[in-house]
Structures are given as structure tokens and as C-alpha cells.
Amino acid sequence: MATFSTNDFRSGLRVILDGEPCTILENEFVKPGKGQAFNRVRLRNLKTGRVWERTFRSGETLEGADVVDRTMEYLYNDGEFWYFMEPDTFEQHQADAKAVAGALNWLKEQDPYEVTLYNGVPLSVLPPNFVELEIVETDPGLKGDTAQGGSKPAKLSTGAVVKVPLFINQGEVIRVDTRSGEYQNRVSK
């Protein structure tokens, strides 16, 4: 892999820092008129998700990380691994529990997910911003309550529990924002 100097650090660049793959979020050049130059760099550790700031001496270099993002179709879970397929090559990748942790609540077969590969192995899985999932368990709907506020918990086919309006029934499909975990609307089937 190529090496990158602090001058090349741009938002989105993936590098290896302390042996871990990280993505650069921000790079601020700091230098007094007379004195040493530094770069204050905000990074996200791609394995742990931790975001923090580290200072480098200007001109220091880091090795680039072999990290790529691919949109893949979720296939199934065999109890140990979750399988994703690249739509053009049909190549399959197995992701472990750690990699899918952030998407587990929103995994639906045949939906597209953004899989981040590090040295060819799934490192993380990002769900689409919106998913449509069936309600498998909730209290019976209240007729005539469509305009009022108020909500109740509903369990989805993935096991996730979201708050839904009172008029929503078991067996219905709803659209959920995966970033906030919030109900959006009912999907007519």
C-alpha cells in the first residue's frame, strides 16, 4: 500500500494507525509563524467506531489501509456468520458478529448493504438509511386514532423493537429510519 504524508490527509482517506484501520475525518494544519508545524487529525477507528483526535508532526507519514466499500446483497445467517454477495461477481463474503453488530437490527434478505472490506474481510456492515420490515408483535391497533399522538412498542421480524403509532397492527410492514431507529410510515402491501 502507498504511504501518505500529513499533507495528503483528506477526509475519507483510510490509513493504518497503531495497526488498526482508520478513516480520516478532518485534518487541521496548526503552526505558529515561528515554530513547529503540526496536524491535528480527527480519525475514526473502523474496527471499534471510536472517533478521536491525534496530533502529528507535519510531514509524518502513515501507511494506507486496504479498505473498500461495496454494496452487497444480504443472503442469510448460518448461526455463526452472516453471508453477503457482490451483485456483479456473485462472490460471497462471510461477516462475523462484530462486523454486522451495527446492522443486526435491520438485516433483511435480498436488501442492499454497504459492506466495508479490510484486506478482503468484512469489517463493518452499514444498513441502507431506510428499511421496510414486518411487525411480528404489537398490541392491537386502536381504530379512529390515526390523527392522535401516542405510541406503543412493536417488535419487527429482525427482533428490533421500535415505537409505532397506536393505529398500526401486527402483520403490517413499516418503513424505519435505520440511523435513528424511528418509525417513518406504513407501507401498503
Add this chain to the structure above:
Amino acid sequence: MEWQPGATLGLLQARAALLRRIRRFFAERDVLEVETPLLCSRGITDPTIEPLIVERGVSLGRPRYLQTSPEYAMKRLLACHGQPIFQLARAFRDGEAGSRHNPEFTLLEWYRPGFDHHALMAEVAELVHHCIGERPLHSRSYRQLFLELLAVDPFTATIAELAAVARDRIDTGTIAGDRDLWLDLLMSHLIEPQLAGRGMWFVYDYPASQAALARTESSEGFMVGQRFELYVDGIELANGYFELLDAAEQRRRFERDNARRREYALPERPLDERLLAALEHGLPECSGVALGVDRLLMLATGAGDIRQVLAFDWERA
């Protein structure tokens, strides 16, 4: 093709108004406006400042340096005429780009025969008030500032103690270095942010190792450089000296810079013998200061990024 300027018309007008104000300020004080060459046959020796170098052209016997500041040429004028002078000049520093840096920028530099650095600080404060309005004014020695804001003595703390103060509050990774490196790091990362939103801060009497082209003296038992910096709303705006007059000492400092350049595997710089000859001839007792005009414009307009106040920043040039 993105061809448009980065600055709004309002900011271009604010720049023009600022330049007029600066010129009026000096005209009222009988300070002579001068111009000196941008392309110089000698560059700066400072190991932390890298010039851009022009290498090709039939007029060039050898490569020339785009000036990093007009200091040397202005001192040669001072040695000859002894007049107070100012200059609004473009300066260039390689590798310096960010929200407060552009590799090509505008410097206001001026020299005052008969002023010590305290007298010049007072004039700098007047100019800044004149350009951006009143701000609360604070003044601290470098040592007082560190004691007050970081509870560490920059003159007596060991390198390990300075590093510990930094590592306690920020992730410094694998950074290692000498005393000045840690002092610079503490200043830029832990002190500067504390000055944000708190008006104008003059900091003076820097450690002698950071005297640059200022004279040195003993103060409270420590050798200090009679140098000052001005921070406004947490932005470093100006750097000034009670100027060193001693040609032999100036030569030693240039040579020390080159020794540090060798140590860091940086190219050495030939000494500016014309400046040394001018010092040999004699410079009047004077103080001088360089002030970042683009940053002054940021402060005057509330712009948060230098790219907003430049018609065409480095990427658009």
C-alpha cells in the same frame, strides 16, 4: 470547470477598505510605504519555515527564493535611511495550508526606529483597534501565560514534564522532540484555544531559544528573547521583535539554524551576506513586526476560514 472566486463581493470590498485603513494609519504617522523584491537571491535559514523556490528562467543565474517575509530587505533599507517604513507584501511559505494558512498570503510588516518592543506593541494594538474595533487588551510574558493557563513553568520544567502536560490532555502519538517542540505544541494546542473569544493577547519575552531575530536579555533570572506575538480571539495575528543589531550574533544564529537543518536532514540555506553587511554597517535601534493581513480581514469580517477572504485560494489559483 470551477473558475469562480472563493470570496464574495462583500469580502473583496472589505479587503479593499482594510488596505485603505492600513495605509491611512501609516500616512498619519509619517511611516513610509516601501516595496522590496518578492524573488530574492537568499532565503530564510529558520528550520521551521520552507520557502518556495523558482528554478527556471533566463534571468536566473541561480534559483531564487520567493520571500517568506520582507524582513531582510526592509532591514537593509533601515540600515541605509533609518526611516520608519512599512510594506504590504505577498509572502510565500511552502506546505502551509489550512483554515488559517495559505501558502501565498499578505503580510503587513513595519519597522519603528527608536521603539522597543513594548512601544511597538502599543502601536500594534492601535492599528488593530483602528481596523477591527475595540477588543479587551491583555498582556502577559510567555512565562506568566504558561503559569496562568497551564500551571507549568516553561523555563524550569523538564522536557519530560512538558511532554506529560501535553500527553495528559491530547493524543500526541509518537511525537518526540526537543524542548521547543513541546513548548510549541503546548502553545498551539492548549494555550491558543483558551484565548479564543477573549480579545487581544500580547505575549512577550519568549524563551531565548525562540528569539529568532530578536535581541535577548535576562529577565527574572531567565534568558528571554525580546520578541512578542499577538493573538486576537485565539488567532495568531502578529509577531514582532526588538531587533537584534549585532551582526556577529546574527551570523551565529544563522549558522545555528543551518546546524539544526542538517540535524533534521533539511537542505541548508546560504546566508544572506547582504543583510549581514547591512547589520555590520549598523542598524538603528528599532522594533519591527509582521502581521497577517488575511487573518486581520477574517477578524474584521468574522470569516472562519482564510479561504473565504481570498479571491482565489491556493486550490483555485
